[in-house]
Amino acid sequence: MTAPDPHSAPPSLLHAWLAALAAVARDKGVLLLLIGAPVLYGFFYPWFYADEVLTHVPVAVVDLDHTSLSRQITRFADADPRIAVRMVTGSERDAQEALWRGEIEGYAVIPAQLKRNVVRGENAVVSIEANGAYALLNKAVQFGFAEAVGTASAGIEIRKLQASGQSALQARASRAPVQLQTVALFNPTEGYGSFVVPAVALLILQQTLLMGAALLAGTWVEAGQHRASATTWLGRLLALSTLGWASGLFYFGWIFVLHDYPRGGNPLGALALLACYVPAVAAMGSLLGLWFGNRERALQVLLWTTLPIAFVAGFSWPVEALPQPLQWLRWLLPSTSGVQASLRLNQLGAPVSAALPYLCALVALCAVCTAAVLAKARPVNAAAR
CATH class of the missing domain: 3.40.1710.10 (abc type-2 transporter like domain)
Structure with missing residues (x-):
């Protein structure tokens, strides 16, 4: 397969978006990561915590x-x-x-x-x-x-x-002169599943989209198709984000309802979170794919990062117990801001203002990664000037 002619007219955003979706549909590995894995995890992961509370x-x-x-x-x-x-x-x-x-x-x-x-x-x-x-x-x-x-x-x-x-x-x-009744407001059953799955769902969305985007970008590098116009890459990122948004709506709108997890505290805020979170992950995944430059290497490296990322996300391990360098470096991961914002907006029902710092961090991360992708993958004739 030959590289595209740098002198040809750049495709429109819609054409680039459709071409990227077609590339995902043709690539079984990417299709499994971006569509199959989120659906499989959505039904498989909560099954372990179906009983919620230990008894007997x-x-x-x-x-x-x-x-x-x-x-x-x-x-x-x-x-x-x-x-x-x-x-x-x-x-x-x-x-x-x-x-x-x-x-x-x-x-x-x-x-x-x-x-x-x-x-x-x-x-x-x-x-x-x-x-x-x-x-x-x-x-x-x-x-x-x-x-x-x-x-x-x-x-x-x-x-x-x-x-x-x-x-x-x-x-x-x-x-007992004062009657005390303890009620868990945001986890009424006090179940472990209601505590861990809503947070892990953001990690699942990140890791599947991150690996899928890196895999697809690595494929474009191997085929010589990675150097393209800004419009082409924006269409590609939009296509990856479209699939990520679908997965996010699948979790927020169905999986949480199916398992009766705390949800829906601030639906518009949750949508705003997905609007910021998914493009940041797609841009970072594409940047990593361009950096690795190899289809298999991207998957091999990212596959083993899930557990460390879960520990630094701030919901399963006290942030204060982390070494100081990790407390700073963890903000380079979309999941750090995404998990904290999701718990506030989707579970606690907080206003958007309470999660605004996390949303701004995601927007900044998305902008930086997108700019890096466009700079690294700009056409050869543009790079030579």
Whole structure:
């Protein structure tokens, strides 16, 4: 295939857009990345978090007290939906070995003379050990036992107040004079899927479009078609952005609804985000493809960047815990601004002004990458002048 004649008239923007879409349709690898992968990930990735909340996590109770109070705590723990008591033992060593074998995910130690200390009004501590290697399991064990012990403690306090002369209604009011009801506003189920998938969706959009654009640009370099007019490249970027916008609408308008994730807080703001986010990713992908200059190399390098990018995006790992250079370099990635803006606009329902710095960062990144693409891929006769 020969390079285009530099003296020929440049095609119109519409012609360049249609030609780029036709090139995507002919390239099965790019077509799979830009259309197949987002659809596949949209159904496949949320499936792992379909249950949202962990329930009936196996635990053990180490009862060293052997009183009615310790048995009551055990019954409350077994009734809690978060945990399921699989073993009651008088030896902490047995519980530790069961935890190491993976038979349970945690245990509570009810100390000796617990009831005696409670009756005397002395401090009584029930220690809880959980599998810290898995945050969700650890949380379920800690909360389950805390609720069981808290329920037993509340009953004891109410009985003490009744013994001092208060009625049952007065005792309940004295024990909790201010009623507290905790409601998670933007994640009502407090599920892990509702927390992680809306943020990861922006990463999926970025990585699939980034690799697809780099792959296509690398193909144009290999075929000698990368040096073209500004109009041609703007049409190519518009074509890539069109497919990216379709994927973004697929996630925001269907996948989030299908899995009932928090969404729709600011629909117009979410559309504004996609309008800024997708062209920035398309321009960066094209620039990387031109830089690599090879179809396969672009895919080989970008394929392994997803996990590091997820860690620096700011939703799964505290930004303050990152080294200072990474805290600055992460803003060179569209996902850093995109994820933060999406969580504010699509999940929290914040006004556009709250996400304006992130949108401006995306526009600036898009402008810089687009200018770099046009400079690197300008026709030979223009480069010679």
